[in-house]
Amino acid sequence: MGRAEERRARQHGGRRAAAMPSSGGKPRRTGIRRFVNWKTIIGTFLGFCLLGMGAFVVLYMVVSIPQGNAAATQQSNIYKYSDGSTLARTGKVNREIVGLDKVPKAVQKTFVAAENKSFYKDAGVDLKGTARGLINTLSGKGKQGGSTITQQYVKNYYLTQDQTVTRKLKELVISLKLDRQQSKDDILAGYINTSYYGRNSYGIQAAAQAYYGKDASELSVEQGAYLASLLQAPSQYDWGAATDTGKRLVTARWNYTLNNMVEEGWLPAAQRATMKFPVPQDPKGVPGMEGQTGYLVDAANSALANRLVAQGSAANYEDAKALVDAGGWTITLNIDKKKQTQLEVAVKTKLTGKLDAKKRKVDGDVEAGAASVDPKTGKVVAMYGGEDYFKHYVNNATRRDYQPASTFKPLIFAAALDEQAKTQDGQDITADTVYDGTSGRSVKGSSIGFAPPNEDDQDYGDVTVQTAMNKSINSVFAQMGVDVGMDEVLKVAGKLGMDTKGVQAVPAQTLGTMGASPLEMAGIYATLDNHGRKVTPAIVASAEHKDRPVDFPNPIGDSVISSQAADTVTSVLTGVVNDGTAQVSVAQAVDRNDQQVAGKTGTSDNNKSAWFTGYTPNLVTSVGLFGEVPKDRKDSAGKVVKQGTQVSLKGAAGGGRVNGGGFPAQIWAAYTFNAMGSVTTFDLDTTQGAAMAPTTTPTISDTPSETPSQTPTTEPPTSEPPTTSAPPTPTSEPPTTPTTTAPTTPTGTPTDEITPEDPFNPDNQQ
Template identity: 55%
Template sequence: MGRAEARRAQQQRGTRRTTRGRAANGAGADGGSGRTDGGSGRAKKAGKAGIRRFFTWKKILGTFACLTLLGIAGLVGLYFYVDKPDPNAEATLQSNVYKFSDGSVITRTGKVNREILPIDKIPKHTQEAFIAAENKSFREDSGVDVKGLGRAVLQAVTGGRKSGGSTITQQYVKNYYLNQDQTVTRKLKELVISLKVDQEMEKPEILAGYMNTSYFGRNAYGVQAAAQAYYGVNADQLTIEQSAYLAALLQAPSQYDWAVASDTSKTLVTDRFNYVLNNMVEMGELDAGKRAGMKFQEPIKPKAAPGMEGQKGYLIEAANAEMRRQGVSAEQIQAGGWTIQLTIDPKKQAALEKAVQDELEAKLDRKDTKRRPVDQNVQAGATSVDPKTGHIVAMYGGTGQQDHWASNALRTDFQPGSTFKPVVLASALQLKSRTQDGKPITPNALYDGTSGRPVVGSSVPFSPQNQDQQDYKTGDSPLITVQKATNSSVNSVYAQMIVDVKPQNVKKTALALGMKDRKGWPEDKPAMSLGTMSANTVEMAGVYATFDNHGKLVTPTIIKSAKHAYREYKPVQAIGSQAIDSATADTVTKVLTGVVNDGSGSAVKSSAYQAAAKTGTTESNVAAWFTAYTPELVTVVAMFGEEPGTGKQVTLTGTAGGGRAGGSSFPAEIWKAYTLAALKGVKTAEFDLEDADMGEPVLPPSPKTSPSATVSRSPDPSTSSSTKPSTSTSPNPSQSSTRPDPTGSSGRPDPTRSSTPPLPPPSGTIIPPRQ
């Protein structure tokens, strides 16, 4: 066969193979199409077959079984690897040492308040109350809650919210053998040791260990110390109701202590108290009929522990509270071993305590409840801060924890009143806001000072009264400068100003300055201008220290250092970044110097220092504040009216047999006495206010000019000043949803006020109040 014949034979064989391939694949007349479709079908079938080869049910179940066996093997290995340790160093509990800033010792926490009781010394109903609260299946379980532990491990890995679920055995192991860390390693150790403890110890022994190692608050460890701290009895005398409260308390000792609990916390602990009793009925440990007649029994007032007398207890609690905010648990603090140096200057602390004693306590008669009933209600708190470092150098919490357990310096159940007004001004300056007629808001800007004048531009009606319903004027004109309005704390002006700035913008500024966003902020209401939110003296000291520090955020701290052999403490960053512009802060400071020189803060005027201040008095005179600063020191002094025993807010009017007790009365007198003593021997400076901008000098319009142009609808701050004002009708004063006490901020009549002050000089400079 020649080459040509061989080629033809090869081609014929190829044609026959192609024909057979088409027939096998069901090809049509279009051979190309048949090849393409057939190839695609084979690819799809092959893909599906490949997936099934890798993910069959047998293989999935087999993999799961292998992983389960590996997990079990790991746990078995861990079980034999992890030995039940000796009681942890924290279970033996050391003392904490607290020191002043100069290194001298304030106090030691002393011997741990704990008395170990055998189970037969703890009443049966008390035992059952704790089981009902924490672990109803305690007597039957193997010592672990696998689901709860799984959740805890997942939360530790993902950083999610912590939750309960541990058995009594696990909690005993955590208290006695381990620590409070929320790590995967600690959780796994807890599981293994709990299994071993459950096998090696009897249930009554485990229960006794748990009840003797738990922390109940009030420096009480164990049920015996708790019974004495909360009800003044030994554990064997506890009633069912008292036992239920102590069992409920363990969930959040600091939050659920009735002496310091908020209304929300009281509701929560009462609910948990009922939960415990209901579980006891369900468990068959309490008769349902008897349960129906049971009521919550309030605990006794707490007593100061040895070494916590006077201000010591308040200082230690303030330090502990700051440590908790920085991530150290209450259990880790109470476990001891800490050396904590506070920022408190012992000399300034002594000066503050003496100032309160001399200017307030010495003038009160707390014993004669008939002659001086108001004096029993007076509480005082104060915080003093170095604005350059953010260190709290002195703090006053009250007459002592034996009289008033919670620190008045830290309480947040009262409003700051008109000491909030500088925050409104700072927000206006920072945002370059404008008045109703489109003019920039500056200290020289003009506002209507008429008392009870309805605000314009707000969807919420508001028409606040000024103190004593005083109308403020410039000559015959109802217009006054912002400086004058601040000097005399004119409510009607600041109510309109916050509308011009927008309340939500003012809130943002307040938070930037360090105030806390607690429940109750009236975001969209002009009443916020009068300080209707809650705050404490530390927060307000931080706000004013930020003004003093040219706008750099100051977060007051009371801890200089905290050292522990096995733990690290991350301190507060006391000086932060720029919260507001330096020009804004310096302008606010310059305005507040006018309050001291010519306004409601004149009681503290002295040649020994230059000061800026703001008074504050809340509705019905239930609180009075004086917040002021020098270049060296920022100090907030506050008085609160609190009915003993109930915590109800009551008026301060009549304090020390006098009249209305405002911010310019006792608080200002305490501030001045303390500041003079604290700065004695110090070369004081004047404020550096080069960046302050008071705005263009202005003249009020003639009496014939209608003031409506200054109270029309406020344009957006970005709108040009040529925007035409609205002529909308102002709301009726009677429609005001919130009517504050017509007291402004000053606690005394303002001698600077007059209905006919002289007209301002032609230069239009700030109008000084008449002396």
């Protein structure tokens, strides 16, 4: 080895030796490891714990038990029309404080069993629940339960419903102090007397009267358990206005409450086994809420509560509703006083004035609902909820449990246009596209067999989309829905404003078998009227409160479908009025004065609902008629038909089948032509449809029928829709929902003329 190699070897060996630790030494820490080890982690954690404990001690010393807050003594709310005149004012607070000695012992225990089984043993707080609440508040998830009765009482009486970290910490401290200063009986009495039970009832005495028509001292254990269960969600769990889901949930909570009582030894198991759910009495209106007033006030309260949740002023709807019901609000509605009166008069003159339940049982089953919207502003200018808020608690303008039927067909066409869909043979879908209108024709391109009949099983042969819309031909729109793709149809329907959550994307939905409300349909058609810009109907213009600023978003949003698609649908819908199913009631109305109108009729399964949704350039109104049993009764076979069951409208006012082109269209015309002001014309960005001069030759889609009908463009206008339908073949029991129920989905499934291939196929609808 040369000298150079020896030198390099010595150098390398030296470096390696320097890098090696000496015998028994420890490796040096580098980077962040020089500062962080298990000792520093534990030390930091203990430091934070000591800091938190110190902060809590300071907080405990600083925070004292305050006087009862203003929210514990409800104020009045003032409701105004759009012109500033007074619509309504909430009256005296519906609360009567009663001593715990006036509440049966077993009923007292129902509240403890429902909300806080450890109430008699705890120190007034649930540390785990409070910690969870703080975390959820910080993360924006709202409350998740876990509060003791003491904490809930403190929130009700001493603090507010606000979901803030400061409020939660104060609640914790005050609860600890209150538990040391007051007896458990005093706290329980305060809790049941300050809680809100719904139905404008504050405290157990008012609740006992509102739900069971008796004093708190007369409540049974079953009734007490219902009232205790109600406190978790009074709006959702009020049996008189609950959805099927709400009824199921409150029944489950009622069972949970009673089972807890057995578990705690407060109720004998044998007695528990004999108990039945105590259905409360129907709601009764508050004085001053008669007629349409109650419907308008409830709709305004609901809109305000939803807005409080949306802007973060309340964690959920129940908390927001408590803030609204606590009072102190001045709420201005968008309701136009004059138009509201005109709508009420139209319903009375064209419908309710002709009904006589003493002569015809079916006349007592007729319920009407309507909503009118300004498409330029989104304001709800008029609403009809029912003949009287005191007679029918549910608002027919906002209920969603009846099928909109063929008023859904324009949404299928809108989806076809906006998605630039093609027929099965590759033709663009336009107003002039020709489809096979044969009744009962099986749709092509669907994995689910579907062959819907037309009304009266009528065959139309080859027809254009325009004619199919005019005559409301089921077989055409069933095929169009498959051509577009039902997923796409529902997507566009959702963008237009329909609540499609949970709706199955099956061909049967082309017949409008989902649930919808007149207010919802008015908003959808208003979006079409507004050239595709989204219109979200707004009933509240403003809400003022000294402690709570509220801002409402602009009801007019961005474009959700193209203006060409929206305007083409409008153009086609003028044909329904001039040459189709609404011709007699609307086009030929004496006071029309050549006003241009677009609209669509709808008549649902077994004639349980009938609709007309129509519009001028400045006013959109949807009118629905619903068949509903007002009270329990027996049918011809002696079987009990439950209150709220959906039934046929056929024979109402001494006529036959109630079509959308009948009473609904008549009400619409009587109201609209009186309320619209000057005559206006649609400004449409389209070359298609009945409102435009034809520019193209119809394109033929699918296989023509063997016996074509006469050419669609030369077919004379229809006058009235058919008045009979194929006999029904019921396959399911009627629903048992009470008249005050407002479910969010249709009750029952259409069953007439069901084909074996498709369990979702309803009967013919127009």
